[in-house]
Amino acid sequence: LEDQLLSVLVGFERKELEEQRERLIQETSDNKKLLKDLEDSLLRELATSTGNMLDNVELVQTLEETKSKATEVSEKLKLAEKTAVDIDKLRDGYRPAAKRGAILFFVLAEMALVNTMYQYSLASFLDVFDFSLRKSL
Numbered sequence: 055l056e057d058q059l060l061s062v063l064v065g066f067e068r069k070e071l072e073e074q075r076e077r078l079i080q081e082t083s084d085n086k087k088l089l090k091d092l093e094d095s096l097l098r099e100l101a102t103s104t105g106n107m108l109d110n111v112e113l114v115q116t117l118e119e120t121k122s123k124a125t126e127v128s129e130k131l132k133l134a135e136k137t138a139v140d141i142d143k144l145r146d147g148y149r150p151a152a153k154r155g156a157i158l159f160f161v162l163a164e165m166a167l168v169n170t171m172y173q174y175s176l177a178s179f180l181d182v183f184d185f186s187l188r189k190s191l
Contacts, residue, residue: 060152
């Protein structure tokens with residue numbers, strides 16, 4: 055819940071930072087999938103190869119392409135990792151507020167033990183949380 059509230063807070067306060075984080079997550083996922091596809095393709099080529107591998111021009115070409123793409127993807131993943139660390143450092147500035155919001159939700163959830171009238175859903179709490187952010191301007 056704390057991470058969810060952190061995303062809401064950062065999205066409200068620094069929308070571009072949260073959008074960059076979401077893009078980074080998507081790009082990282084795409085790059086990891088591409089790397090796996092390259093590995094699978096290479097293994098399939100090696101498994102279906104017959105005769106001397108060095109004489110198989112198609113296999114050698116596939117190896118070279120896979121190597122260059124894998125190197126490029128690995129560099130992108132390293133850069134994405136560094137960027138993610140920078141984004142997380144900026145997001146951590148909002149963590150205390152998100153932590154307090156999570157504590158507040160669980161206190162409200164415990165209020166249902168006092169009387170069932172005090173039952174709150176997470177969705178309604180998030181609406182109130184969002185409303186309070188907008189009202190704080």
